[in-house]
Amino acid sequence: MNFIPYFIAIPLAVAFIIAIIGKKDKGFSGILAALAAAAGAFISLAAAPSVMANRALVCGLGMARAGLGISMVVDSLSVFMLITVNLVAFMVAVYSIGYMKPCDDRWKFFALFSLMLAGMNGVLIAGDIFNLYVFMEVAAIAGYFLVAFETRAEELEAAFKYAVMGALASIFILLGIAILYSYASTLNMAEMARLFAQVPVGATVKFVGVLFLMGFGLKAALVPFHSWLPYAHSSAPAPVSAMLSGVSIKVLGIYALARIFFNVLGVSPYLSNLLIALAVLSMVVGGILAFGQSDIKRLFAYSSISQIGYIALGLGVGTPFSILGAVFHLMNHSIFKSLLFLNSGAIERMTGTKDLGKIRGIVSRDPVTGYTSLAGALSICGIPPLGGFWSKFVIILACIQAGRPFLALCAALVSILTLAYYFNALTPALFGSPRRDAGGEAGKKSWAMAAPMLVLAALSLITVIMMFPNVSNALLKGAASVLADGKSYADIVIMGGVR
Amino acid sequence: MGNNETRGMTVIVKTITRLTLGFILLYGIYITLNGHVSPGGGFAGGVIIALAFMHIMLAFGKEEALKRLRVSRLRILAGAGALIFLILAVRPCGFIDYSVALPLCEMAVVGFGIFAIFTALVLISKTGKYKED
Amino acid sequence: MSEYMLCLVLFSVGLYCVLRKRNIIKIIIGIGIMDYAANLFFVLIGYRDQGRAPVFAQDQAIRNMVDPLPQAVVLTSIVIGLAMTLLLVAVAIRIYEKYETFDITKINKLKG
Numbered sequence A: 001m002n003f004i005p006y007f008i009a010i011p012l013a014v015a016f017i018i019a020i021i022g023k024k025d026k027g028f029s030g031i032l033a034a035l036a037a038a039a040g041a042f043i044s045l046a047a048a049p050s051v052m053a054n055r056a057l058v059c060g061l062g063m064a065r066a067g068l069g070i071s072m073v074v075d076s077l078s079v080f081m082l083i084t085v086n087l088v089a090f091m092v093a094v095y096s097i098g099y100m101k102p103c104d105d106r107w108k109f110f111a112l113f114s115l116m117l118a119g120m121n122g123v124l125i126a127g128d129i130f131n132l133y134v135f136m137e138v139a140a141i142a143g144y145f146l147v148a149f150e151t152r153a154e155e156l157e158a159a160f161k162y163a164v165m166g167a168l169a170s171i172f173i174l175l176g177i178a179i180l181y182s183y184a185s186t187l188n189m190a191e192m193a194r195l196f197a198q199v200p201v202g203a204t205v206k207f208v209g210v211l212f213l214m215g216f217g218l219k220a221a222l223v224p225f226h227s228w229l230p231y232a233h234s235s236a237p238a239p240v241s242a243m244l245s246g247v248s249i250k251v252l253g254i255y256a257l258a259r260i261f262f263n264v265l266g267v268s269p270y271l272s273n274l275l276i277a278l279a280v281l282s283m284v285v286g287g288i289l290a291f292g293q294s295d296i297k298r299l300f301a302y303s304s305i306s307q308i309g310y311i312a313l314g315l316g317v318g319t320p321f322s323i324l325g326a327v328f329h330l331m332n333h334s335i336f337k338s339l340l341f342l343n344s345g346a347i348e349r350m351t352g353t354k355d356l357g358k359i360r361g362i363v364s365r366d367p368v369t370g371y372t373s374l375a376g377a378l379s380i381c382g383i384p385p386l387g388g389f390w391s392k393f394v395i396i397l398a399c400i401q402a403g404r405p406f407l408a409l410c411a412a413l414v415s416i417l418t419l420a421y422y423f424n425a426l427t428p429a430l431f432g433s434p435r436r437d438a439g440g441e442a443g444k445k446s447w448a449m450a451a452p453m454l455v456l457a458a459l460s461l462i463t464v465i466m467m468f469p470n471v472s473n474a475l476l477k478g479a480a481s482v483l484a485d486g487k488s489y490a491d492i493v494i495m496g497g498v499r
Numbered sequence B: 001m002g003n004n005e006t007r008g009m010t011v012i013v014k015t016i017t018r019l020t021l022g023f024i025l026l027y028g029i030y031i032t033l034n035g036h037v038s039p040g041g042g043f044a045g046g047v048i049i050a051l052a053f054m055h056i057m058l059a060f061g062k063e064e065a066l067k068r069l070r071v072s073r074l075r076i077l078a079g080a081g082a083l084i085f086l087i088l089a090v091r092p093c094g095f096i097d098y099s100v101a102l103p104l105c106e107m108a109v110v111g112f113g114i115f116a117i118f119t120a121l122v123l124i125s126k127t128g129k130y131k132e133d
Numbered sequence C: 001m002s003e004y005m006l007c008l009v010l011f012s013v014g015l016y017c018v019l020r021k022r023n024i025i026k027i028i029i030g031i032g033i034m035d036y037a038a039n040l041f042f043v044l045i046g047y048r049d050q051g052r053a054p055v056f057a058q059d060q061a062i063r064n065m066v067d068p069l070p071q072a073v074v075l076t077s078i079v080i081g082l083a084m085t086l087l088l089v090a091v092a093i094r095i096y097e098k099y100e101t102f103d104i105t106k107i108n109k110l111k112g
Helices: A006-021 A028-054 A078-097 A106-125 A129-147 A153-184 A189-198 A203-219 A228-235 A237-265 A270-290 A296-317 A320-351 A367-381 A387-401 A405-430 A447-467 A469-484 A487-495 B003-007 B009-031 B042-060 B064-070 B069-091 B096-121 C002-020 C023-044 C066-098
Strands: A056-061 A070-075
Touching: A006 A028, A006 A106, A006 B069, A028 A056, A028 A070, A028 A078, A056 C023, A070 A106, A070 A367, A070 A405, A078 A106, A078 A237, A078 A296, A078 A447, A078 A469, A106 A129, A106 A203, A106 A237, A129 A153, A129 A237, A129 A320, A129 C066, A153 A189, A153 A203, A153 C002, A153 C023, A153 C066, A189 A237, A189 A296, A203 A237, A203 A270, A203 C002, A228 A237, A228 A296, A237 A270, A237 A296, A237 A320, A237 A469, A237 A487, A237 B096, A270 A296, A270 A405, A296 A320, A296 A405, A320 A367, A320 A447, A320 A469, A367 A405, A387 A405, A387 C066, A447 A487, A469 B064, A469 C066, B009 B042, B009 B096, B042 B064, B042 B096, B042 C066, B069 B096, B096 C066, C002 C023, C023 C066
Parallel strands: none
Antiparallel strands: A056 A070
8 A cells, every 4th residue: 555654754754844944934834743743643544444444554665575675564553553643643733833832943843743753653554673663763762852852951851861761772672673583584573473473482582572571661661661751751841741651652662562572472471471560560659659749740740650551451461352451541541641741731831830739720710721631630530431431441340351350459449549649639739719929821822722632632531432332343443453363463464464 | 162172273183184175075975875885875975974074173163164064054955865865765756866866865864964963062152052153 | 602692791881881880971882882782783693604795796696695684774773873872962961061060960950
């Protein structure tokens, strides 16, 4: 299918065009970046029906024969995540048109933003394990630059720590790819999957699995590799935090981990147990450390660590139902967390501070920000009938069904903990009367910042639609079955994929 | 980075730089074009060409180097090189010899890009503002 | 076998540098060493006995070539390492302006 390279080509072209003409035309670069993200979302939505029909679309770049050359694969999981990522990126791009107005270097921001989007799209459609690594690096380096964008002291320090730890993770992944190549003598993921399906799990697969778990686990912020996340996500500008926390840790971390573990290496009890252990640690540690945080963005960052633990738990348990819950929770969390971070940016602009002790009465000062924050927080805590409840419910139910009631108990307890710290922190901030000495600019709100928050809040209310049978069969079950039925990836791509 | 840097280095360095600059540029282009048979290619050639400009900057000081190639032009050249690269990759053109065009685009991107970043790092002064001419 | 072991020794030297040194520049050098060690490992995997350079020349047989795929991969990976080093050095210069020190134990304005 010839349109697959356009997922990468359009944001990349927009980034280069912004780099050339951006300095003269200040407002234009933002509109271009938003258009690139919208184009990505549109193409992925348009491609979804044909992916459902054919189960995989393969585009071979320079392929004379199947197996040579670099291939790009769009299957159900990829198209599901492409829709999510591009939609969230579009919202964040529109928001940052409004947020970045006082900044004179806006074109640099939007060029880096488009590069990051191109890298994420590249990771999602990579059919080659080294292609995945290259685009992951493109997205990650663009992310490091974006964290340090306003060059205040805290941002630089956070960017340095994030960059060093990310570099370590990337080098571990490169070592893993090297050992995998020496074992399989091919870099194509489908061919590797076919090879590993016939070979029993030996020491090589275990070693490579641990290396990848270290590398991708750091990108996904699983405990004990999580320490860069509170710094980076709380010091970055608000739209960058939304992109990083809502999209980057899921695509670069969870998606890549799932793709390699389930489809290429073949899931074994050893790796699943490791994943479950790390997931439970993430849920619990993230939840406990979120208590008593006085900075609103740091609170959201620790909450991200906890929710990623949920997704990893769903993936680790491994039954089709739990993978369904994990993928659903992934989509939900992207929408909620980016909504919450965008809100925190609006709150910071409005009150001039990030300290939760000083923020009071957001709902009465600005109803849009207040009510969308409320919707996002309720969804994450898992209050029915908002979307977050359903995904957490599916994960807990799947744990019980798989015969692991202890994990279900942990998940339920952490859910109660989430409710506790969100309402401990946000109730005085949202409700309550505004303080008389509140600073910042009040009253002036641009529609560019308000519209994405409203759209994301509406989306978070209607993601419950995913549980209805028709929609669920179309999108969610297809995405989950790619991972649940891992060994069929090779057959789908090599034999059944439409070229 | 005080006033001493901007006046450059000693006479010996300046003379040798003047003599060898053309050869460095030629060597960079040679490595770019011979990338398919010997080690090299667009990336290595681009780095060597950037080194030529950096040589001017180190030996003569930043004003001389910036007189030769303004920073705004660098940005446009690097971006245009990358854009041409992308267009050639997506839409095949029959009349362009790929084995020459692609390394040249790579060289443009890498060479001018590296020199632009080096210039940016040099121009950062103590006050933290990025000064352009 | 011994060359792979030496690559891993180089890798652990870089890892020690990143973990234990206090100067930012030394940490950046350590990351560079680690990156090159991983690239070297990847290239060495492609070695075949009595192999020659993998260039398609008219008069020589294809049979005795070393594996060209790791070489293409490592070219890309070196560029990625360059971008990473570029970013780290730029951030380090800005950090020096704001904090007046390169010592990483003194750069901790972020709490928690």
